[in-house]
Amino acid sequence: MLTPHSTTQNHLLAALPTAEFNRLSPHLELISMPLGEVLYESGGQLQHVYFPTTSIISLLYVLEDGASAEIAVVGNEGLLGISLFMGGDTTPSRAVVRSAGYGYRLNAQLLKQEFNRAGPVLRLLLRYTQALITQMTQTAVCNRHHSIEQQLCRCLLLTLDRLSSNSVTMTQDLIANMLGVRREGVTEAAGNLQRAELIRYNRGHIEVLDRPGLEKAVCECYAVVKIEFDRLLSDIPRVDTFHIVGQSPSP
Amino acid sequence: MLTPHSTTQNHLLAALPTAEFNRLSPHLELISMPLGEVLYESGGQLQHVYFPTTSIISLLYVLEDGASAEIAVVGNEGLLGISLFMGGDTTPSRAVVRSAGYGYRLNAQLLKQEFNRAGPVLRLLLRYTQALITQMTQTAVCNRHHSIEQQLCRCLLLTLDRLSSNSVTMTQDLIANMLGVRREGVTEAAGNLQRAELIRYNRGHIEVLDRPGLEKAVCECYAVVKIEFDRLLSDIPRVDTFHIVGQSPSP
């Protein structure tokens, strides 16, 4: 948290061409996102879009009976609020901060205006949306076919990719909500990973000891999504006036 | 199959403003889509987009080990090939004809050109994409939390909505592939529905006897998606020169 905040920490903002970035940047507000904060409620009108930098946001779908499942994750690689420019104005899902941190907020109208110029911003956002769709569909299949333990690995790796550290703050209860399973199921899976010395667990703090080991234990879904994100978003033009620091996507 | 074919049978085509429709219509090819035909393979380049009229297409995701799951359905309400204009050029999913019929095919480049005019076609297609995203996310949650029987009901209702008849041609094996479960699981669920006199089953032919009964047996997922489709696509402007025949979405 001592690192200075910069809009370039968000890959989409960093990928904006200079002209577009300069139009938007005066309106970007840095905000803090505490763990558990609800940024969008299901069905609510979107007033802002969010560009996470150090925070991670979970798109959760909640059923009538309270059961839930995570359908996608948004971190410093993306943006929260795609339904704004897709035309719906509302989302059918809830957005919850899943890892505390910071992000930039932008007024919904301003983003819409920029989108409607039908220039590079539109193309960039649609590409990102396409990548997000891949993540959602992969989640659908993963929910059907893979074990809790595999999904826990995926969940941890998705989190690691969006953080610079290898220690994660998430209770088993929170993870259970995201995976749409019981807390006890997570306890068991986490116990297995701990016995295999892949992670160390302690009251809401997970330390990843062996990332390559996690990558061996995870299902194919993780890599598929990662590769698709890279394919769709790695060749996007970067702003020419500075370089991206830290977590740039691996080639 | 004796009904004359018209582009207006596809709701998206019917919703195009006159000018846009006139630009595209000379290039629309009516094609027949036999059951089981693969229109897109996972990872393949898209040469055409498809506007189904009487056919129904399944977006299937196939895992490395051959296991599969349906992530969305496209019928006369939509279009197949969104990743074309979203920027990816390829899809990570397979598109299979799940109910034989007809549809119109359009050259990929022509659709892209029209999309890039950034006019009503772009807005219409993005709205449709948003609706499709809802369907995908709902499928993800449904896969996690609902029983095979509920999902079978959903599958049948999705099919009915896209056909004018109430008899469906699908083997239990095909359904099992789409739901991502064993064939025997479908046999059992279908047996239950048959004993409850909701459907009648016979070697690949399902006759729906009691649609209201199916709607009572299905999970919430069906209605959520339907409502969202209506919300996003019901108020789209229709072509002013003719009326839509048949299967218009119920209000």
Add this chain to the structure above:
DNA sequence: GCCCCTATGTGGGATACCGTACAGACAACG
């Protein structure tokens, strides 16, 4: 140091679904 709350671990019974194997039944085709 003590208390309470939250987080985690454990266990036993129920259930939904899977994997496999096989039997009957209908249709198409010779």
Add this chain to the structure above:
DNA sequence: CGTTGTCTGTACGGTATCCCACATAGGGGC
């Protein structure tokens, strides 16, 4: 009219996950 292949029904054991109940343990406030 029989053969063959496809489609459907059934049965049995195995397993992952669920549901419920309860035990344990660390941490913060007092």
